[in-house]
Amino acid sequence: MKLQLALDLVNIPEGIELVKEVQEYIDIVEIGTPIIIDEGLHAVKAMKEAFPNLEVLADLKVMDAGGYEVMRASEAGADYITILGVSEDATITGAVEEARKRNRKILVDMIGVKDLETRAREVDALGVDYICVHTGYDLQAAGQNPFDDLRTIKRVVKSAKTAVAGGIKLKTLPEVVKAQPDIVIVGGGITGESNKRAVAQEMKQLIQQG
Amino acid sequence: MKLQLALDLVNIPEGIELVKEVQEYIDIVEIGTPIIIDEGLHAVKAMKEAFPNLEVLADLKVMDAGGYEVMRASEAGADYITILGVSEDATITGAVEEARKRNRKILVDMIGVKDLETRAREVDALGVDYICVHTGYDLQAAGQNPFDDLRTIKRVVKSAKTAVAGGIKLKTLPEVVKAQPDIVIVGGGITGESNKRAVAQEMKQLIQQG
Numbered sequence: 001m002k003l004q005l006a007l008d009l010v011n012i013p014e015g016i017e018l019v020k021e022v023q024e025y026i027d028i029v030e031i032g033t034p035i036i037i038d039e040g041l042h043a044v045k046a047m048k049e050a051f052p053n054l055e056v057l058a059d060l061k062v063m064d065a066g067g068y069e070v071m072r073a074s075e076a077g078a079d080y081i082t083i084l085g086v087s088e089d090a091t092i093t094g095a096v097e098e099a100r101k102r103n104r105k106i107l108v109d110m111i112g113v114k115d116l117e118t119r120a121r122e123v124d125a126l127g128v129d130y131i132c133v134h135t136g137y138d139l140q141a142a143g144q145n146p147f148d149d150l151r152t153i154k155r156v157v158k159s160a161k162t163a164v165a166g167g168i169k170l171k172t173l174p175e176v177v178k179a180q181p182d183i184v185i186v187g188g189g190i191t192g193e194s195n196k197r198a199v200a201q202e203m204k205q206l207i208q209q210g
Numbered sequence: 211m212k213l214q215l216a217l218d219l220v221n222i223p224e225g226i227e228l229v230k231e232v233q234e235y236i237d238i239v240e241i242g243t244p245i246i247i248d249e250g251l252h253a254v255k256a257m258k259e260a261f262p263n264l265e266v267l268a269d270l271k272v273m274d275a276g277g278y279e280v281m282r283a284s285e286a287g288a289d290y291i292t293i294l295g296v297s298e299d300a301t302i303t304g305a306v307e308e309a310r311k312r313n314r315k316i317l318v319d320m321i322g323v324k325d326l327e328t329r330a331r332e333v334d335a336l337g338v339d340y341i342c343v344h345t346g347y348d349l350q351a352a353g354q355n356p357f358d359d360l361r362t363i364k365r366v367v368k369s370a371k372t373a374v375a376g377g378i379k380l381k382t383l384p385e386v387v388k389a390q391p392d393i394v395i396v397g398g399g400i401t402g403e404s405n406k407r408a409v410a411q412e413m414k415q416l417i418q419q420g
Contacts, residue, residue, distance in 0.1 A: 033273075033274070033275075034275060034278065034279065034282070036246075036247060036250065037246060037250060037251060037270055037279060037282060037283075038250045038251055038282060039250040039252075040246065040247060040248045040249040040250035040252070040253075041247060041248055042249075042250070043250075060247055061271075061273050061274075063243075063271050063273075063294065063321060063322060063346070064243070064271075064321060064346035064347050064348055065243075065244060065346070065347045065348065066348060068244065068347075069244065069247060072244070072247060072248060073247075084273060084296075084322075086294075086296040086322050087322055087348075088322060088346070088348055088349055090348040090349060090351070090352060091346070091348045094348055111273060111274060112273060112294075112296050112297055112298060136273070136274035136275070136298070136301070137274050137275045137278075138274055138275065138276060138297075138298055138300040138301045138304055139298055139300060141300070142300060
């Protein structure tokens with residue numbers, strides 16, 4: 001089980017400072033969609049150069065031109081690229097083919113998918129590396145979380161690995177770990193804490209024990 | 211009826227050169243998703259500064275954090291911001307509220323929506339400014355186009371204006387104009403031509419006559 005730190009509301013220098021604090025305890029740094037929108041793939045490149053030993057995920061949430069966007073993100077140094085589960089099968093297939101050529105991983109973000117069970121089975125059959133259940137900001141604000149969704153995909157997905165994101169905190173991590181996802185994605189649960197390093201360390205321990 | 215030029219596969223200086231050639235004949239410059247992914251909102255800012263008299267659309271294809279992303283894009287100078295029709299109602303509502311405050315327009319991109327008629331009615335009721343039918347690259351490659359979809363939304367949408375995108379060329383423009391969308395979005399149909407200026411001029415004439 002890997003721990004992924006999602007950076008969303010910081011600029012590139014702030015993001016690098018933040019990762020410095022917790023780098024021993026995380027496996028993957030996510031350049032979140034809001035940073036991509038602000039800075040583009042420059043942020044991915046800067047993070048990979050600053051931390052060559054960490055994996056970097058580019059949260060592009062690709063909806064179209066799957067092969068092209070995976071090519072661009074790979075060139076910038078991304079190890080993982082996100083594609084939306086609500087996109088067309090052709091988009092996901094194009095992304096998977098390009099990622100195979102470049103030895104990168106595709107993570108399909110299931111945000112907004114209405115019939116999770118059916119779509120998870122379909123996406124799994126397209127050969128993606130990870131399927132991620134994700135409660136976005138706008139639904140977290142309405143009190144939702146991704147824990148039931150995680151159990152659903154763990155039950156139906158056969159080939160892909162699994163990931164989970166959406167408001168995970170130290171307090172809720174044990175419940176998440178119990179469901180055994182392959183990647184746990186934490187954003188504000190680390191970046192919003194005053195002692196980020198201690199929280200990241202404790203999360204890493206919970207994950208290693210889990 | 212407005213003519214929107216979609217820039218996708220160029221960098222910022224190339225995009226500015228391209229717009230210079232055709233600026234008299236277009237109403238809106240779109241900073242396409244591939245440019246946003248490469249360069250972030252810097253591209254929107256640069257384009258607005260270069261052409262203060264043209265409107266600029268930021269094709270963010272927002273899937274989450276609607277209010278936040280509209281705020282960021284507005285600060286960069288975008289007049290229109292795209293939100294995905296497959297996103298949650300809360301995301302669209304957040305975007306609409308922020309756009310109202312800042313006097314910007316929300317264009318909902320219906321790419322990937324399975325039940326177009328139902329979702330168009332729902333999105334219309336959320337108070338968005340434009341609903342856009344859009345056949346993406348990955349489905350254009352499979353021979354699809356957005357012309358039937360345009361007639362569908364023209365029939366069901368009551369308050370929003372309409373837009374259409376996806377492989378429109380000079381040859382197919384008369385069919386599009388006949389359906390009377392409020393915005394016609396053209397990318398490769400101009401940028402892929404050797405005489406961009408002449409094609410843009412002819413398109414503008416067809417639209418003004420239509």
